[in-house]
Amino acid sequence: MFSRITGTGSYLPHKVLTNQDLERMVETSHDWIFSRTGISQRHIAAVDESTSDLALHASRRAIEAAGIDPQEIDLIIVGTTTPDRVFPSTACLLQHKLGIRSGGPAFDVQAVCSGFVYALSAADQFIRGGQSKCALVVGAETMSRIVDWTDRNTCVLFGDGAGAVILQASETPGVINTHLHADGSYQDLLAVDGGGCGTGRSGDPRIVMDGGAVFKFAVGVLDSIVEETLSVNGMQKSDIDWLVPHQANIRIIQATAKKLGLPMERVVLTVDRHGNTSAASIPLALDTAVREGKIKPGETLLMEGVGGGFTWGSALVRL
Ligand code: UT7
Numbered sequence: 001m002f003s004r005i006t007g008t009g010s011y012l013p014h015k016v017l018t019n020q021d022l023e024r025m026v027e028t029s030h031d032w033i034f035s036r037t038g039i040s041q042r043h044i045a046a047v048d049e050s051t052s053d054l055a056l057h058a059s060r061r062a063i064e065a066a067g068i069d070p071q072e073i074d075l076i077i078v079g080t081t082t083p084d085r086v087f088p089s090t091a092c093l094l095q096h097k098l099g100i101r102s103g104g105p106a107f108d109v110q111a112v113c114s115g116f117v118y119a120l121s122a123a124d125q126f127i128r129g130g131q132s133k134c135a136l137v138v139g140a141e142t143m144s145r146i147v148d149w150t151d152r153n154t155c156v157l158f159g160d161g162a163g164a165v166i167l168q169a170s171e172t173p174g175v176i177n178t179h180l181h182a183d184g185s186y187q188d189l190l191a192v193d194g195g196g197c198g199t200g201r202s203g204d205p206r207i208v209m210d211g212g213a214v215f216k217f218a219v220g221v222l223d224s225i226v227e228e229t230l231s232v233n234g235m236q237k238s239d240i241d242w243l244v245p246h247q248a249n250i251r252i253i254q255a256t257a258k259k260l261g262l263p264m265e266r267v268v269l270t271v272d273r274h275g276n277t278s279a280a281s282i283p284l285a286l287d288t289a290v291r292e293g294k295i296k297p298g299e300t301l302l303m304e305g306v307g308g309g310f311t312w313g314s315a316l317v318r319l
Contacts (some may be wrong), residue, residue: 002124003127003135004174005319007066007166010287011057012043013273019156026152033156038250042159042275045142050084052093053188055140056163058283059098066166068134069160073166074104075132075219077123079115079279080147081308083108086197090140104132112190113246113307114180115139115279116163117315120303122282123167137281138164146192148206158207159275163283173318176300179228180313189213190308215252217308222256225304225314233316237261246305247271247281256304268294278307295319 018041019030033039044052050094055078063070078091085093091106105126111118116139126132140162147155167175188210195205222245230237237260245253247270257267268289270281277284282303291297306312 001128001130002170002173003167004125004170004172005165005317006168007062007064007068008164008283008287009056009058009061009063009065010161010163010284011061012161012284013045013049013054015043015044015046017044022156025149026155028152028156035100037157038271039157039275040272042312043161044144045160049142051080051082051142052084052090052097052139053305054142054160055090055094055138055164056097056152058140058162059094059136059138059166062136062164062166066168068166070098070100071102072134073100073136074102074122075126075135076100076104076106077109077119077137079111079119080107080141081110081112081115081278082142085285094138109306111279111311112309113248113276113278113281114305114311115307116282117178117303117305117313118180118311119178120165120167121313122173124175124178127167127169133169135167136160136164137167139281139283141278141280143276143278146195146205146207153211154207154209157276159277161274161277161284163280163287165283165286176233176316176318178313178315179225179232181225182309182311184309186217186310189217190310215249217310218248218252219255219313221306222252222304223259225312226256226259226302229250229302229314229316239300240302242289242301243267243297244282244286244289244301244303246307247274247285248276260302281305288311
């Protein structure tokens with residue numbers, strides 16, 4: 001038994017924050033942001049919108065695209081680093097908002113920007129193991145709630161949004177395989193300063209990052225995960241039709257595309273419009289490309305991402 005993506009959906013909050021808006025908030029410029037990151041704008045959740053609300057809209061669209069009854073969903077996994085609350089999980093809140101009464105498992109995965117790849121991998125294992133037939137896998141974030149809006153090093157990078165897929169049991173492989181990694185020794189290079197239940201800090205949790213170090217690490221591990229994915233599957237670079245990368249920085253994405261020998265026309269790019277939406281960025285990019293008619297059924301996609309932790313991973317998927 002394999003798992004296959006049968007529907008995708010996404011959602012972006014209405015408010016758009018442009019680079020020009022940021023010029024009025026911190027000492028920065030559109031030219032600096034765009035040339036260093038490829039970002040022009042990002043979406044920001046309304047004050048009464050939380051991560052589970054964004055997840056709900058994206059999930060409804062994925063459910064509609066898959067043509068299923070929500071009651072068929074027997075597993076919900078949400079990748080998020082900005083849950084509505086410490087508990088219950090965002091997945092439980094989402095299950096309730098969707099009115100799903102199956103009593104199937106619902107849980108969050110915390111792997112920051114690798115969250116969707118981690119969540120997809122977990123759902124794939126549930127389906128291969130026969131414990132689920134129809135999973136809802138979501139990446140959803142309200143990064144604007146943990147950004148330090150006075151820190152130009154980080155506030156220009158992040159945005160809010162959600163993406164979702166329906167993953168169903170199938171006799172032919174959709175998710176071919178996934179590769180996940182983590183190394184907690186890098187915990188201080190990209191972190192949130194507080195907000196959990198640790199000791200020693202009070203006040204609002206805020207992102208802190210050594211951007212240059214994260215950049216170098218990301219390019220290095222993405223290079224090796226491309227090699228790992230191709231060699232484990234006995235595939236050539238030319239077997240990959242599309243790169244659907246985590247959308248953190250156009251220069252990191254270009255480096256991975258170069259490693260794959262893929263022209264940029266074969267890379268799904270949304271970083272310019274969405275910024276870095278952490279766990280939401282890959283399913284948001286996937287849904288955007290599917291709805292724009294770029295990615296077609298039967299094509300082979302490589303999804304990859306790196307996030308705080310550090311965590312990193314890839315998913316090789318035939319749509
Ligand atoms: O999902 C994973 C999450 N994080 C990432 O992927 C981030 C990875 N890193 C990056 O994307 C890049 O390192 C950045 C975009 C954060 C920075 O780009 P860079 O090419 O590494 O920057 P740089 O070293 O060329 O420039 C840093 C300079 C500093 O000034 P000094 O010390 O050289 O005078 C910063 O103070 O740029 C300054 N700077 C800014 N200037 C204008 C930092 N942020 C800004 C800003 N506007 N927003």
